[in-house]
Amino acid sequence: MSLTTRAPKGDAACSLYTKYGDTLANAGRPHPTASQYLIAAELTDGVTRIDLERKAAYQLCAGGHLDEGREVLARVLKRVGMQLPRSQKHALVQLLMRRLKLRMRGTRYRPEAAIDAAEKARLNVTWSASAGMGTKNIVVSPAFQTLNLLLALRSGDQFSIARAMCWEAVYNAHDGIGAMRYSRRLIDQATEIAAELKLPYINAMVELAEGACGFLTGRWPVGSSRCARAISILKDRCTGTSWELGQAATYQLWCMSWEGRFGEMAERSAEILEDVLDRGDLSTAANLHSYMTPLAHLTAGDVGAARESVAESLSKWSRKEYNIQNMTALMGGASVHLYAGEYDKAHARMVNEWGDLKRSLILQAQICSVVLPELRIRGALGSYAHQRQDSGLLRDAKTCLRKMERKKIPYSVAMATPLRAALSHLDGDRSRAISQLGQATELLESLGMNLFASAARFRYGQLLGDGGGEMHQTEAIDWMKSVGVQDPLAMITAYTPAFPKI
Numbered sequence: 001m002s003l004t005t006r007a008p009k010g011d012a013a014c015s016l017y018t019k020y021g022d023t024l025a026n027a028g029r030p031h032p033t034a035s036q037y038l039i040a041a042e043l044t045d046g047v048t049r050i051d052l053e054r055k056a057a058y059q060l061c062a063g064g065h066l067d068e069g070r071e072v073l074a075r076v077l078k079r080v081g082m083q084l085p086r087s088q089k090h091a092l093v094q095l096l097m098r099r100l101k102l103r104m105r106g107t108r109y110r111p112e113a114a115i116d117a118a119e120k121a122r123l124n125v126t127w128s129a130s131a132g133m134g135t136k137n138i139v140v141s142p143a144f145q146t147l148n149l150l151l152a153l154r155s156g157d158q159f160s161i162a163r164a165m166c167w168e169a170v171y172n173a174h175d176g177i178g179a180m181r182y183s184r185r186l187i188d189q190a191t192e193i194a195a196e197l198k199l200p201y202i203n204a205m206v207e208l209a210e211g212a213c214g215f216l217t218g219r220w221p222v223g224s225s226r227c228a229r230a231i232s233i234l235k236d237r238c239t240g241t242s243w244e245l246g247q248a249a250t251y252q253l254w255c256m257s258w259e260g261r262f263g264e265m266a267e268r269s270a271e272i273l274e275d276v277l278d279r280g281d282l283s284t285a286a287n288l289h290s291y292m293t294p295l296a297h298l299t300a301g302d303v304g305a306a307r308e309s310v311a312e313s314l315s316k317w318s319r320k321e322y323n324i325q326n327m328t329a330l331m332g333g334a335s336v337h338l339y340a341g342e343y344d345k346a347h348a349r350m351v352n353e354w355g356d357l358k359r360s361l362i363l364q365a366q367i368c369s370v371v372l373p374e375l376r377i378r379g380a381l382g383s384y385a386h387q388r389q390d391s392g393l394l395r396d397a398k399t400c401l402r403k404m405e406r407k408k409i410p411y412s413v414a415m416a417t418p419l420r421a422a423l424s425h426l427d428g429d430r431s432r433a434i435s436q437l438g439q440a441t442e443l444l445e446s447l448g449m450n451l452f453a454s455a456a457r458f459r460y461g462q463l464l465g466d467g468g469g470e471m472h473q474t475e476a477i478d479w480m481k482s483v484g485v486q487d488p489l490a491m492i493t494a495y496t497p498a499f500p501k502i
Contacts, residue, residue, distance in 0.1 A: 014043040018052065025055075028242030028279045030063025038072070047117045050079050054121075054128050061132030062243040064282025066318035073129060080122050084129075084140070088361050091139040098146040105150070107165070107189060112156030123151045123160055130167065131243060136283070136323045139361050142171035162193040162202045166209035173216040176366030177409050180217050187213070200237035204230045208244060212251045216367055218411035220255040221448045227252035246276070246284035253292045260451025263484025266296030282316050283325075289313035290329040298339045298494070301486040306336045322356040327368065330357075334375045339494040344387050347379030351396075370412045373400040374419070381422050382497030398423070414443035418456045422498035425463070434463045454479045455495035462499065 021036030034056040041052035053076045060069030074084050085091035115123070130145035149164035169183035169190070187209050194202040207230035214223025230248040234241045249272050256265040269292040276284040290313035297306035310332045317325055330353050337346035350372070363369050380397040384390065401423070404416045421436035437460035444453035454476040461472030480488035489502045 014040045026240045030059040034059040054125050058128035058132045091143045095143040109153045110156050115155040162190040165190040166205040169209045170212040173213040174365040177217045204233035208248050215251045215255050220258045224255035250287045262299040286325040291332040294332040322360045343382030350376040385498040455492045458492045459496050459499045
């Protein structure tokens with residue numbers, strides 16, 4: 001009997017490599033998966049080759065191997081008569097034109113039993129481009145997603161339509177609370193289709209859309225609970241959904257961070273990080289390493305570990321463009337500086353990357369246009385109060401604060417109020433600062449932003465002094481300890497740095 005076997009060739013080999021790639025995809029290993037699909041693609045042609053290269057591009061981009069992924073994606077797009085946008089501005093023009101076309105067309109469709117192979121290829125390629133670049137490039141991904149929905153509606157394929165509506169709703173919600181009405185319509189329509197199809201994956205996508213939109217519009221408790229539902233369905237009833245699980249986990253942890261559930265967030269992010277690092281999912285790893293994990297380390301009082309996490313977050317990340325992961329690393333780094341009392345460094349870091357934020361159009365997302373200036377203001381006020389009384393710092397803080405307040409959305413107003421109280425305190429108006437801190441505590445608690453609220457409550461008690469202030473301070477410290485914060489005073493100082501040292 002021969003000790004060697006003949007290696008399969010042609011269609012048999014293509015099928016073998018494809019099946020192995022599918023197995024790796026179900027295991028959530030993006031880079032090895034892409035390698036198998038690309039080998040298989042070399043053994044075939046036509047629409048089969050396009051689909052295999054599409055799958056490879058999706059795995060690489062979704063898994064955070066962006067440079068390789070973009071190269072493969074560009075090749076696949078060319079095969080179906082498309083191309084990647086030349087720049088962020090070009091992508092923005094495409095997005096606006098496609099959204100206008102979608103609004104004019106509406107979301108009506110005629111269910112069809114089948115679509116031709118070329119149309120199916122374009123439909124799948126645009127979804128892979130959108131999802132693969134999702135939560136990385138804030139303009140390119142939505143531009144492809146709107147096109148994907150237009151193609152899905154034209155095809156009449158209900159699975160593709162429901163999936164596209166869910167993610168279109170999420171990207172639309174980046175425009176903020178005012179855009180949520182249209183997102184609501186899309187999610188409701190996707191929910192109706194889900195009821196017809198009775199597919200766990202579509203049900204999970206509806207829950208994920210609800211959760212992501214909750215985060216993007218400042219409804220943190222809704223966001224975290226709906227993402228938890230999505231995760232449950234995806235884990236128990238779906239396969240090959242590592243990207244969807246990564247998205248749901250990321251949005252859930254972001255919501256937890258704004259709710260102040262730091263202990264839960266720390267435990268959950270550690271579990272997820274261990275898994276994604278083992279699988280080679282650089283995208284989810286960067287999402288966690290850059291912001292959630294540093295916050296978890298600060299919750300434990302470990303500044304050194306927090307610094308290391310921020311530094312590690314982009315060590316394997318593409319350096320060819322500034323994207324969402326660069327932004328979250330900026331936020332994580334600034335948060336570490338604030339916790340460590342390095343207010344000058346926190347402010348300088350924000351200022352130095354502000355141009356990148358503008359050029360990448362990240363600040364066009366409403367939530368980014370609130371949380372990033374808030375961090376910049378905290379750095380400026382902390383620096384002014386405790387390091388150097390430079391009037392330029394106050395001017396910068398006041399300029400950013402006015403922009404926050406002009407948005408007049410609930411979480412922006414709530415986050416701006418303790419900052420306004422800090423300015424009153426620096427102006428020597430104790431009475432006004434006390435009133436504003438009391439108002440801030442109520443506003444923040446009403447939105448479930450309990451860590452921000454506890455920091456404001458402590459400062460309210462601190463300025464109130466012997467007239468009942470100690471009770472508020474104790475309540476704030478006790479709450480922080482209850483959610484796992486090891487050094488409540490350091491955390492309070494990080495969130496409200498312009499007040500007297502504790």
